[in-house]
Amino acid sequence: xxxxxxxxxxxxxxxxxxxxxxxxGTCLTVCxxxxxxxxxxxxxxxxxVIVRAIAKGILKSEEExxxxxxxxxxxxxxxxxxxxQVQTDEAVIYARQYLTEKTGGTRIKYRLIGxxxxxxxxxxxxxTLFSLLRRLRMNKLFPPGWLPDEYLAIVAGPAILGNKSDIxxxxxxxxxxxxxxxxxxxxxxxxxxxxxxxxxxxxxSEKLKTPNNFCCGLPLxxxxxxxxxIRLSEKNLAIFSDVDAVITDCASCGSTLKHLxxxxxxxxxxxxxxxxxxxxxxxxxxxxxxxxxxMGPLTFHDPCHLSRGQGIxxxxxxxxxxxxxxxxxxxxxxxxxxxxxxxxxxxxxAQRLLEKKKLxxxxxxxxxxxxSCPGCLIQLSKLSIPVCHICQVI
Numbered sequence: 002x003x004x005x006x007x008x009x010x011x012x013x014x015x016x017x018x019x020x021x022x023x024x025x026g027t028c029l030t031v032c033x034x035x036x037x038x039x040x041x042x043x044x045x046x047x048x049x050v051i052v053r054a055i056a057k058g059i060l061k062s063e064e065e066x067x068x069x070x071x072x073x074x075x076x077x078x079x080x081x082x083x084x085x086q087v088q089t090d091e092a093v094i095y096a097r098q099y100l101t102e103k104t105g106g107t108r109i110k111y112r113l114i115g116x117x118x119x120x121x122x123x124x125x126x127x128x129t130l131f132s133l134l135r136r137l138r139m140n141k142l143f144p145p146g147w148l149p150d151e152y153l154a155i156v157a158g159p160a161i162l163g164n165k166s167d168i169x170x171x172x173x174x175x176x177x178x179x180x181x182x183x184x185x186x187x188x189x190x191x192x193x194x195x196x197x198x199x200x201x202x203x204x205x206s207e208k209l210k211t212p213n214n215f216c217c218g219l220p221l222x223x224x225x226x227x228x229x230x231i232r233l234s235e236k237n238l239a240i241f242s243d244v245d246a247v248i249t250d251c252a253s254c255g256s257t258l259k260h261l262x263x264x265x266x267x268x269x270x271x272x273x274x275x276x277x278x279x280x281x282x283x284x285x286x287x288x289x290x291x292x293x294x295x296m297g298p299l300t301f302h303d304p305c306h307l308s309r310g311q312g313i314x315x316x317x318x319x320x321x322x323x324x325x326x327x328x329x330x331x332x333x334x335x336x337x338x339x340x341x342x343x344x345x346x347x348x349x350x351a352q353r354l355l356e357k358k359k360l361x362x363x364x365x366x367x368x369x370x371x372x373s374c375p376g377c378l379i380q381l382s383k384l385s386i387p388v389c390h391i392c393q394v395i
Contacts (some may be wrong), residue, residue, distance in 0.1 A: 011102075015095035016056035019049035021085045028079035028089070033336045034072065037353050042069050045079030045089040052096050067100040072347065074340040075223060076305035091263060094222060101225025111224040114342075118185055118216040119233055125213075128188045179206035180244040182237075182258065182277070184251030185216050186375025194390040198250040198280055201392060205287050212240050217254040220341060227264065234265050238273050247273070250280040250392055252374040253341070256310030279307060281316040281373065281391060291323045291395035298326040299394070300367035302358065302381060303334040304374035320395045321371060328365040332357070339380030351380065359384050369394075 028045035029035050035044040042051065051069055054060035075090045083089075117123050181202055187195040203209045215237050218230035237258075241247050249255045258277040261270045278286070301321055307313050314334075321327040338344050338354030362370050362384070369387045371394060372378060381388040 011095045011099040012052075012056055015052045015092040015099065018088050018092035018095075019052045022046065022049040022083075022087045022089075023085060024050075025084060027082050027084060031078040031082050033074060033076065033078065033338075033354055034350065037350055043072060045083070045087070048073065048089060048093055049087065052092055055096065055100070063100050063103050067097065067104060070097050070100065074305065074336050074343055076336040076340065077309040078305070078334075078336070081309050094227075097223070098225050098227050108224075111220075111226070115221045115224070115226045115229055118218075118220060119229055121213055121215060124185055124188060124216070128192065132192065177207045178210070178243070178245040179208070179283075180210040180212060180241055180247050182214055182217070182241070182247050182249040182251075182254055183211070184249060184254040184375065186251055186253070186378075190375055191378065191390065194250065194392055197390075198248075198392045201284070201289070201395070202248055202280070205284065205289055210244060214240050217251075217257040219253050219257040222257070222264065223341060231265050234261055234270070238269055241273065241276075242269075245276065246283065247277045248280055248283045249277070250373060250390065252279065252304035252307035252310065253376060255279045256306035259311055279311060279313050279316070279373070281320055282311070282313050284395070285316045285319055289320075289395075291320055294324050294394065296325055296394060297368035298328050298366055299324075299369040299371055300328050300330045300362060300365045301333060301391075302330070302337060302362075302370055302372040302377060304372055304377050305334070305336050305340070307373060308334045317371075317373065317391055320391065324394055328367050330361050330365050330367075332361045335361075337377050337380045339374070339376035341376055344376075344380055355380060355383060362386060 022045075024046055026046055032044045035041075035047075037043075041047040048070060051060065051066055055063070055066055060066055070093050073090070073093050075093065077090050079089050080086065117127070179202060181195075181199055183195050187198075199209065199211060215233045217237070218233040221227070221230040221233070247258065249258070255277060259274050261274045299321065301317055303314065303317075304310075307317075318327065318329070335358065336354055337358045338351030340351075344351035358381070363386075367386070369389065370381055370384075371389055371391050372381060373391045378388060378390060
């Protein structure tokens with residue numbers, strides 16, 4: 002059964018959240034978009050005012066309101082520092098859904114993406130095609146100029162290091178009935194990461210399940226397709242109903258699955274969310290200790306959906322410190338500009354955010370940057386420094 006509105010309308014839900022905002026402006030100090038553009042409506046305070054104005058009938062231009070609310074990273078930097086803990090990202094999602102319905106439905110490009118992600122066969126077929134493109138790229142068989150470099154990085158996947166790292170010799174606690182949730186980003190762009198994650202998980206569990214799950218639904222949730230998001234979520238609930246832990250190596254999937262109860266308020270969804278764990282969170286819990294490796298100094302970029310979406314900060318650092326010369330980065334938790342489709346919809350802004358990240362990485366002296374989100378991997382691969390997923394080095 003699909004539950005969207007319950008007994009409270011979408012706009013009422015959004016207004017109920019933003020009504021706690023006292024407009025103190027603390028969010029202005031951390032919002033990457035406000036720091037980049039200096040425009041009030043790009044900040045959480047500005048977006049909260051927009052939602053209030055829509056709810057009170059003051060703002061009549063629904064198209065303009067939707068445009069303003071779509072220009073958001075959903076990075077939760079504002080939530081983390083807000084004295085009132087206003088969940089602006091959640092309010093933005095509800096308001097987007099409301100405005101999408103009022104203005105005639107989700108834009109066609111997002112509808113097509115939603116339909117594609119909602120079909121396991123289409124995702125699998127595309128993953129096979131991308132695998133072929135990767136092989137052609139590795140063998141330098143792409144025709145010159147066939148695709149610009151920035152699109153090659155997205156379609157064919159960036160060249161990343163650490164695919165052959167060894168599994169730890171130490172014997173961690175083994176957990177029964179562990180399942181791997183493979184995100185679409187890993188399936189499409191980083192199958193070698195997914196393979197490495199499965200190897201590590203297999204060494205820490207009595208029996209690892211690798212079901213053919215559906216998309217976590219975040220792209221649909223973010224772009225006004227909440228009903229489709231919930232349908233996918235209900236299918237995933239059934240797939241993972243008989244396991245003790247659901248492990249993912251995608252920060253965005255992990256955050257979405259852990260907060261499923263916000264949008265699907267059922268006991269089953271809440272119970273499922275409590276069993277979801279990020280791979281670094283899980284490995285630290287079971288006592289996994291990586292082998293030390295001579296990889297040179299490395300640093301970690303915190304995906305927004307990991308550090309703020311799940312509150313996971315020290316676990317990746319604990320694992321990386323065991324590997325070798327780990328160096329923390331200033332502004333490690335500031336968005337790199339990837340943010341799902343944001344870097345495609347707003348490339349100029351995304352590039353400005355990436356340039357700031359580049360300076361922070363270089364200041365560490367690291368020879369490699371590690372992260373745990375496919376969106377961040379794609380965005381960071383545009384830099385000259387090697388980038389890899391944490392499971393490729395631990």
